[in-house]
Amino acid sequence: MARHSSRTRSGRRSPLAAAALIGIGLLITGGIYAGATAAMAATNETPTASTLTVEDGQKLFQANCATCHGLDLQGTQNGPSLYGVGELSVHFQVSTGRMPLQAQSPQAPQKPVQFTDDQIQAIAAYVQSVAPGPTYPDAEITDGKGDVAAGAELFRINCAMCHNVAGAGGALTEGKYAPNLHTTTALNMYAAMVTGPQNMPVFNNMNLTPEDKRDIISALLWMQQNESPGGYSLGSLGPVSEGLFIWIFGIGTLIAITVWITAKSN
Template structure:
């Protein structure tokens, strides 16, 4: 459940607007733009706009970082996974094992989600810092482990739902990022070394939920950004900013320069309209 809300952003429900296209019969030679036809077109357009607004409202309403209650079955599955893969270092009751791993009482599902989904846990080798690795568990298993850790020890639960702000939040997200995150992760998100063999990692592989849980839990030398310091909406704005810049830097085509969070479609559109204008002027000049 990482980026699957992208589909929701596609405004699929607006497609019925194509129903406004006149039928083959209507396009016939006897076609006359009557008042009735104009009214019908206006009604279809109004309906389509309404549907778009409605779908947006539904999407926005479901976009809070709400926490769904975990089912007993999910917790039981998480317990099984924990006993197989985590118990040797974190103990049967999450109390920790001396010399192997810290207690997980109170760290919460958010920390478990972050650590397991980024492959940092189960820990492969002791070092200055746990490294990101390909995750050992599926998304569902990771959520089950998080639910189990949450159910036993309490703490901050893993967030659910849409965790990315809208394009309107990108600018404020950029300001928050430069203020709170860039000192360690760099203005280009590439990461940087810290002291004593530690480092702030690149943010390129991070999903929305990993970014959100990183801020909530402050893994290792990263500070915790509580909801009092950076509100849920501000966290979502930071995520919108980072993910937008990441996407625009890997467009799979020619770069258009660092002109900020402007989608290439806009540039293509502007260039296209410019070309059209030149063509019109040229035709106009020739016909005189």
Template sequence: MTRNSKSTRIGKTSRRGRRHPLATIALVTIGLLSTGGAYALFSSTASAETSSVNTQASVDEGKKLFSSNCATCHGLNLQGVDNVGPSLYGVGAASVSFQVGTGRMPLANQGPQAEKKAVQFTEEQVSSLALYVASLSPGPAIPSAEYLGANGNASTGAELFRVNCAMCHNVAGAGGALTQGKWAPALAGVLPVHIYEAMVTGPQSMPVFNDTNLTPTQKADIITYLKYLDKNPSPGGFDLGAVGPVSEGLFIWIFGLGAIVAVTIWIAAKAN
């Protein structure tokens, strides 16, 4: 065998055994992707398990709170108690969040309707109560934060509010009297989440506005309108409670006619 043929074979062998320059980069990339995928899978699984554990812990806490504060009127299994408290089947987390989160529940005393008062539980406790009730009997859920930012269309919300709500709550949300000693509460300063929850659960004498009556976007527009009223007081000065002709007529009756009577007496006295 000649020297040239040996050199040719050695050159071919060395070229076949030489690693491609991109092979190292490819191996590192594959390793990183595999490690990252495994870590992401492990993290998501661990997060799901942690979330499940936390949720169950909240439900257990809610059960304790319910047994101590609510079961006397609503029953241990949400079945209600005759002539004391209604059943909670199907009310969902939204109703619990509204009633307990506004202080209406636990009920202070029997009356035409539950009155708003100081909240007796923390936000975490209210959430636990809502989760527990929803775990036994699902219903309307607590609304998503995307509908609670008061960043919708205030003009559309004002129109929807006038058509659906103003007959009870007044066009300015000042509230008003209803029949049998009941009333529609004022809406100034009410949290957006509670406004939304009231629409989907229909507390007291309020009708239920489900997503067929008012879409979530329309509910968000109504919230936007009410929050606009909170930030923009009456441009006409003193609004006399924003309850319309009742207070305005009373003002005219007392001060207007009073002024006329006073002037008449003054003229008569001066003539004498």
């Protein structure tokens, strides 16, 4: 009897225990990621006054940007001229990590930011002082208090063909893509509409009024802050991703159950 009890205690752990541990680990990891994403998305305010000067921005530009854009901002073979781009475009490119560019590619990808907020503002202020262009909007434009319904309709009409109706992004031609907007700040949403980075068209005030832009930003911020009402969104990519999920997990589960029943019956 003692031998039988000892053998039972030293038996193998149930496979369900391992699955439960993996599930708990995934839930914890997902919770941490969701919290970090929400914190990043919450940074939507127009930049405040920087402690650095335009001269500091010039030094930073010469050390990190002039190799491609030239000391006089007129561009080189490796980078375009910055005349007319303005501080808004500089803030967009640098605050998303797209610049400085790591390597030539069809599109500049987002990557970890290399500068502090003060340094980014100083570089932007220097470019604005030498080659003026689009500047920061009024705080009201990015406050997220516009008409969400009207903004969602405007987004579907003007933006969804590239960014997906849920702002999940999508593939374009020649290796290019429209990025997802799930963590994009309100200021960078506005900057993209005004400056038209890379494949993005420019939406001036004749295409989209400032109020229209405010509504679109409000709709995107609402989507960032509200979970999918239908449950897990699967990237909001529609029937392709949903069908793939059902094929892999649904049919896969049925096959696994069938194999398990057959093994038990044998």
